[in-house]
Amino acid sequence: MTEYSIGLDLGGTNLRAAAVDRTGRMLDKVSGKTQYSEGREAIVHDMVEAIRAVRDRFGKENLAGIGIGVPGFISLEDGVIRNCNNIASLENFPIRDEIGRRLDTTVILENDANAAALGEKWIGAGRDVNDLIMLTLGTGIGGGIISNGKVLRGVNGMAGELGHITAVPNGNPCGCGNTGCVEKHGSATAIIAMARLLGLGENVTAKDIYDLAVAGNEKAIMIFTSMGESIGLVLATLVNVFNFPLYLIAGGVIGGWDLFAPAMLAETRRRSFTFRSTGTRVEQAQLGNEAGLYGAAYLPWSERKGI
Ligand SMILES: [Zn+2]
Numbered sequence: 001m002t003e004y005s006i007g008l009d010l011g012g013t014n015l016r017a018a019a020v021d022r023t024g025r026m027l028d029k030v031s032g033k034t035q036y037s038e039g040r041e042a043i044v045h046d047m048v049e050a051i052r053a054v055r056d057r058f059g060k061e062n063l064a065g066i067g068i069g070v071p072g073f074i075s076l077e078d079g080v081i082r083n084c085n086n087i088a089s090l091e092n093f094p095i096r097d098e099i100g101r102r103l104d105t106t107v108i109l110e111n112d113a114n115a116a117a118l119g120e121k122w123i124g125a126g127r128d129v130n131d132l133i134m135l136t137l138g139t140g141i142g143g144g145i146i147s148n149g150k151v152l153r154g155v156n157g158m159a160g161e162l163g164h165i166t167a168v169p170n171g172n173p174c175g176c177g178n179t180g181c182v183e184k185h186g187s188a189t190a191i192i193a194m195a196r197l198l199g200l201g202e203n204v205t206a207k208d209i210y211d212l213a214v215a216g217n218e219k220a221i222m223i224f225t226s227m228g229e230s231i232g233l234v235l236a237t238l239v240n241v242f243n244f245p246l247y248l249i250a251g252g253v254i255g256g257w258d259l260f261a262p263a264m265l266a267e268t269r270r271r272s273f274t275f276r277s278t279g280t281r282v283e284q285a286q287l288g289n290e291a292g293l294y295g296a297a298y299l300p301w302s303e304r305k306g307i
Contacts, residue, residue, distance in 0.1 A: 001058070001061075003021065004021050004022075004058055004064065005064040005297045005298070005300045005301065006020075006051055006055060006065075007020060007066075007067050007294065007299070008051055008069065009069045009115070009293040010034070010068070010071065011289075013034075014033050014034060015031070015034050015046060015047060016031040016050075016293050017029070017031075017047075017050035017051050018030075018293050018297060019054045019058050020298075022064075024122060024123035024298075026294075027058065028058070029293075030050050030054060032050060034046050040089040040090060043087065043089070044098060044099065047068070047099060048099055048103060051099075051107075055103075065106075065107075065108065065300025065301075066103070066108065066300065067108045067110060067115070067299025067300055068099065068110065069110050069111070069112040069115030069292045069293075069295060069296040070090070070111070071084055071111070072084030072085070072086070072091070072111070073161065074109060074110065074158070075158070076109065076110075076153055078094065079095065080092060080093065080095065080096070081095060082158075085140075095109065110296065110299055111144070112292050113134070113136050113142025113143055113144045114160055115151075115291075115295035115296045116134060116144060116250065116285075116291035116292040117134035117145065117146050117248070118144065118150075118151055118298055119290070119291035119293070119294035119296075119297075120132070120134055120248055120286065120287055120291050120295075121146045121149065122295065122298045123294060124291060124294070125248055125283055125284070125287075126246055129245050129246045131146060131148065131242070131245060132145075132146050132244055132246040132248060133145050133146070133162070133248070134146075134247075134248040134285060135162055135234070135235075135247070135248070135249055135251075136285075137186065137187055137188060137231070137250070137251035137253040137254070138251040138253070140183040140187055140189070141181075142162075142251075144160050145160045145162075147244075150302050151302070162234065163182060163183035163187075164176050164178060164181045164182075165182050165234050165237065166179075166181065166182075167180060167185050168180035168185050168230065171184060172190075172193075182231065187253070188206040190230075191209055191223055191224070191253070192206060192209070194223045194226065195208075195220070199219075200212065209223055210224075210255065210256045210259065213256075214259075224259035224260040224263070225259075225260070225263040226263075228261065228262070228263030228264035229263050229264070231249070231260070231264045232266065232267025233267055235268045235275075235282060236268045236271030236275060237271075237272075239268065239272045239274050239275045239280055240271075240274055245279070245281060246283065247280070247281070248283055249282065249283070249285065250285035250288075261282075264282070265282060
């Protein structure tokens with residue numbers, strides 16, 4: 001039996017746990033629905049049981065470690081989710097230590113967007129580089145910074161909250177307290193909000209707007225242009241600050257890449273000398289929904305000294 005690790009990804013509607021070997025081969029996966037409305041105890045119980053099911057199958061002897069990706073602002077020092085719009089019942093609860101206690105081992109807690117970026121670095125679009133930044137465009141915008149092969153965490157573990165970079169001064173209000181966060185102007189939610197403002201329908205999806213744009217609807221085209229410019233502005237800032245070789249765009253919205261990427265890249269080019277004068281790449285992520293699961297599983301190895 002080869003060495004393996006366990007990754008757990010706590011998503012918006014379900015949780016998944018997987019056993020993955022050192023080469024990135026998934027050995028086993030369990031997934032289940034989590035009833036967030038049933039409260040903290042039910043969620044923690046489901047997380048522990050999913051991990052336990054995988055561990056029982058492969059044994060403790062060859063287990064390299066356990067990594068967990070969760071949404072929200074994570075304080076890594078104490079293993080606590082400080083702020084989480086999706087799962088409020090987990091806020092300010094010592095989730096890392098509680099799960100560790102129930103499993104009688106230590107676990108590594110990480111923000112889900114950071115974990116997804118790490119997964120892409122390990123076996124996805126970023127496997128040929130050591131430094132990358134990933135933006136995941138969904139209902140919000142998650143971000144992860146991988147520097148020298150590891151998640152860049154900052155002093156409290158809250159680095160990489162790229163969705164809350166200001167893209168529009170005095171723009172739309174955000175739950176974080178700021179106005180004009182890029183996630184209020186460049187996410188799938190923002191696409192739908194703009195569609196409503198422009199009278200394209202009340203119950204439309206981002207895909208509906210995409211289809212309208214492809215059919216030549218000028219308002220729908222304008223929405224993707226506006227959204228792409230917001231992302232491009234943030235990308236230019238990131239390129240200027242980090243000078244990394246690779247920036248990845250992930251999330252369901254990348255299905256509309258052909259509509260928003262030209263505006264995004266034009267904005268990045270316009271605002272970044274570094275982008276214009278180097279071979280900086282902006283590309284689509286490759287692992288889709290699996291990125292966070294692989295990244296969580298990679299945490300025990302990426303945190304090992306000497307790797
Ligand atoms: Zn914000």
